[in-house]
Amino acid sequence: MNDDERALRMIDQELDAALAGLSAPPGFAAAVRRRVAASRVSPLPEILDSIGWAAVLTIVSLLLLWFVPMLRGPWWPVFAGGIVMMPALFYGWRSIRAIAE
Amino acid sequence: MASDQQFEAVLAEYQHKVFRLCYAMLGDRAAAEETAQEVFVRIWKALPGYRGESSMSTWIYAIARNACLTAMKRRTAGRAVSLEDPGVRAAAERRASGLPAPDRRPDVLRLVGELPENYRQVVLLYHMEERSYEDVAAMLDLPLGTVKTWLHRARQQLAAALVEKQS
Numbered sequence: 001m002n003d004d005e006r007a008l009r010m011i012d013q014e015l016d017a018a019l020a021g022l023s024a025p026p027g028f029a030a031a032v033r034r035r036v037a038a039s040r041v042s043p044l045p046e047i048l049d050s051i052g053w054a055a056v057l058t059i060v061s062l063l064l065l066w067f068v069p070m071l072r073g074p075w076w077p078v079f080a081g082g083i084v085m086m087p088a089l090f091y092g093w094r095s096i097r098a099i100a101e
Numbered sequence: 102m103a104s105d106q107q108f109e110a111v112l113a114e115y116q117h118k119v120f121r122l123c124y125a126m127l128g129d130r131a132a133a134e135e136t137a138q139e140v141f142v143r144i145w146k147a148l149p150g151y152r153g154e155s156s157m158s159t160w161i162y163a164i165a166r167n168a169c170l171t172a173m174k175r176r177t178a179g180r181a182v183s184l185e186d187p188g189v190r191a192a193a194e195r196r197a198s199g200l201p202a203p204d205r206r207p208d209v210l211r212l213v214g215e216l217p218e219n220y221r222q223v224v225l226l227y228h229m230e231e232r233s234y235e236d237v238a239a240m241l242d243l244p245l246g247t248v249k250t251w252l253h254r255a256r257q258q259l260a261a262a263l264v265e266k267q268s
């Protein structure tokens with residue numbers, strides 16, 4: 001056996017001993033799960049955003065009803081409900097999209 | 102949730118392979134662990150959109166390679182070192198006192214670390230994957246012939262370096 005063959009055998013032995021079947025460290029999967037849990041998107045900010053906008057628009061619609069007597073007809077609940085519902089639906093749709101992404 | 106179960110299955114099946122791929126590409130255990138964790142977070146985010154156009158392993162290895170390339174770029178970009186860093190200060194003190202750096206790795210592993218990057222990756226993965234050319238080719242997305250050629254050349258370089266060191 002010449003020097004090169006001996007060197008190759010030594011290389012194989014040392015590298016196999018050091019590396020063969022090298023595993024991820026213990027606790028690796030648990031660390032991954034922790035990172036995944038931390039990166040989950042919370043729907044809470046979107047829900048609060050939606051509630052906030054609905055409240056603002058409710059106040060605006062009540063002020064409109066107060067200052068514009070013309071709106072105080074038999075259809076005013078539909079008008080007020082529409083103003084509240086539209087942004088609520090918009091923010092609901094936006095929230096679902098954000099969570100899906 | 103179905104995708105959570107699917108993710109758990111992927112994590113159980115690929116955690117060691119992804120860690121080994123990251124270790125081969127980055128050459129550092131701590132960086133490999135950090136990057137492999139990042140790979141699985143990316144997999145978790147992308148799993149609902151996985152349509153099975155490529156095999157699961159091909160898809161996972163592609164994510165892992167991209168994450169490693171990003172980590173390598175980040176490492177190169179942040180290579181500026183501070184003299185306040187304890188490691189740098191210790192090295193400077195050793196140099197001033199004429200002491201050699203502590204030898205932490207066996208000779209052969211150190212020689213592997215001196216190989217060109219592509220050869221180093223192939224050699225490390227070949228031995229980590231219990232000498233499977235097919236696994237190395239799949240993980241690095243290289244043709245089988247290229248893996249064999251690079252491995253042959255790398256081994257010749259290693260043998261020559263070892264003989265020279267011993268003589």
